[in-house]
Amino acid sequence: MNSRQALKASIDGAQMIADRYLADLSDADLMVRPIDGTNHIAWQLGHLIQSENSLTEGACPGSMPKLPAEFAKKLKRDNFGSDNPADFFTKEEYLKVAKEQRAATLAALEKLSDADLDKPGPESMKAFCPTVASIFVLHASHWLMHAGQWAIVRRKLGKAPLF
16 A cells, blocks of 8 residues: 555545545534534535645645635624524535545545655645645645544434444
8 A cells, every 4th residue: 555545545434434424414403512612514515625735735736626716704703692593505415516625635645656645735835734645644634633523413403323
């Protein structure tokens, strides 16, 4: 296994867990907050998708498809406190955009050499992604971190644990 395959395996593993946690959730379920003052899954999904786009584009300029025009508007920071479903996308819309972004991320990863992966990350991301490889590591860990919050929402909704 080479480094790109290992990074892809990590991203794919996180994707499998996220997909399982989301599979039986409704649009209404996405609006449930783990506890008061935290972000609901609808906002978190948009944040994850937007982050993936920004991170991969930073590492591999020109590699990512543009996000839908309404993404930035619906996911602005002062919108995360909203409980109005109209302020967010549907689960189907999120998953469609996430799939497009992930395909572009994996295509960008496949084109990188080991030397490319060792290059410094973008200046604006150096504090948390010192190398290009660390950006791809973050794709997996970022989704898993939020999926841990989704496990709490699932229990709050009375759903059985999956893992």
